[in-house]
Amino acid sequence: MDIGIIGYKGHSKKLFDLMVKNSKVSKVIVFCRDFRVAKDLSINNEIKKAYFTSDLSDLLNLNGIVISSENESHVSYIKTFLKSDTAIFCEKPACVDLDEYNFLNNLSQKDKRKIYFNFNFKKSTLYKEIDEILKENIYGKPFNVSIRITHGLAYNIEFKNNWRSKKENIFQTIAGNLGIHYINLLEHFFGKSINAQINLNSISDRKVYDTANIYIDFEKNVSSSILLSYASPYSNNIVIYFTDAIIEFNEDKIYLFNPRETFNKQGLFVSPKKRILKKIEKNLTEKSLEESVNFFITELSNKRNFSIKQFNESIQSSLTIIQSVISPKIK
Numbered sequence: 394m395d396i397g398i399i400g401y402k403g404h405s406k407k408l409f410d411l412m413v414k415n416s417k418v419s420k421v422i423v424f425c426r427d428f429r430v431a432k433d434l435s436i437n438n439e440i441k442k443a444y445f446t447s448d449l450s451d452l453l454n455l456n457g458i459v460i461s462s463e464n465e466s467h468v469s470y471i472k473t474f475l476k477s478d479t480a481i482f483c484e485k486p487a488c489v490d491l492d493e494y495n496f497l498n499n500l501s502q503k504d505k506r507k508i509y510f511n512f513n514f515k516k517s518t519l520y521k522e523i524d525e526i527l528k529e530n531i532y533g534k535p536f537n538v539s540i541r542i543t544h545g546l547a548y549n550i551e552f553k554n555n556w557r558s559k560k561e562n563i564f565q566t567i568a569g570n571l572g573i574h575y576i577n578l579l580e581h582f583f584g585k586s587i588n589a590q591i592n593l594n595s596i597s598d599r600k601v602y603d604t605a606n607i608y609i610d611f612e613k614n615v616s617s618s619i620l621l622s623y624a625s626p627y628s629n630n631i632v633i634y635f636t637d638a639i640i641e642f643n644e645d646k647i648y649l650f651n652p653r654e655t656f657n658k659q660g661l662f663v664s665p666k667k668r669i670l671k672k673i674e675k676n677l678t679e680k681s682l683e684e685s686v687n688f689f690i691t692e693l694s695n696k697r698n699f700s701i702k703q704f705n706e707s708i709q710s711s712l713t714i715i716q717s718v719i720s721p722k723i724k
Contacts (some may be wrong), residue, residue, distance in 0.1 A: 395419060396457045396459060480699075519673070544622075547623040563715075572619060605621045
């Protein structure tokens with residue numbers, strides 16, 4: 394199986410390594426727009442199944458193509474490769490404006506099934522555990538989700554020039570780049586967003602957006618608040634409030650707080666005891682990325698198409714951000 398990759402560093406390099414590692418892949422051709430970069434990579438290449446090129450036509454008519462380029466280029470590359478019989482693995486976001494959304498939304502069912510958008514959290518242990526808990530339906534009705542993901546990257550002296558600090562487009566900010574993963578996950582479980590508001594802020598005084606507060610109401614009568622920040626000590630915490638329990642995902646543990654009717658000696662409500670419900674793997678991103686790549690390759694090798702549901706959820710997550718009330722306004 395021959396795979397092409399658009400992009401060669403950062404996240405693209407991770408995808409390249411995973412494709413090379415997969416035994417079902419016989420050739421990986423990497424496209425670099427700068428011919429000098431492609432030439433240098435070719436000279437220094439020691440991987441037999443890897444090739445580098447600055448000619449995009451070298452990637453046409455391969456079995457699969459991986460789009461891991463700038464956000465604004467995703468749809469342009471999708472248009473190019475839909476003309477050939479090539480399966481497409483496209484990194485999030487699916488689209489960055491309403492015109493691109495409309496283009497994708499109006500594709501034929503056949504073309505939609507050629508595209509797999511990589512929201513790899515759906516291949517994670519986190520997804521599997523939330524899915525299982527919701528399907529068990531033993532803790533009552535879920536009605537609120539609180540997500541807190543923070544660390545201190547903004548205080549790194551190099552952050553100001555980091556791509557994560559760009560603010561020309563909402564998808565270049567912490568809200569669009571990181572937040573879209575959680576929006577996609579929540580919309581999968583709780584339906585489309587009804588109301589969405591994104592508040593961006595600069596807490597570190599580096600004159601860049603390092604913090605986002607995202608508030609969303611979903612179709613299934615569930616609300617959420619998502620705090621994402623590069624200006625705080627590390628935290629990784631997701632709390633789901635049910636009518637009969639509270640469940641907290643914190644690093645490698647799932648905690649359960651119940652029953653609801655927990656009282657002190659005076660008969661007043663108090664917090665239920667905190668118990669470990671289950672231990673889970675800690676490394677969410679790396680493992681789920683490999684699972685996502687392997688899923689794409691397996692479906693491709695078995696000549697199966699990708700689901701319309703994942704396609705629709707992927708473009709919906711972009712639409713939620715595009716149509717959000719954003720403060721301050723991004724140019």
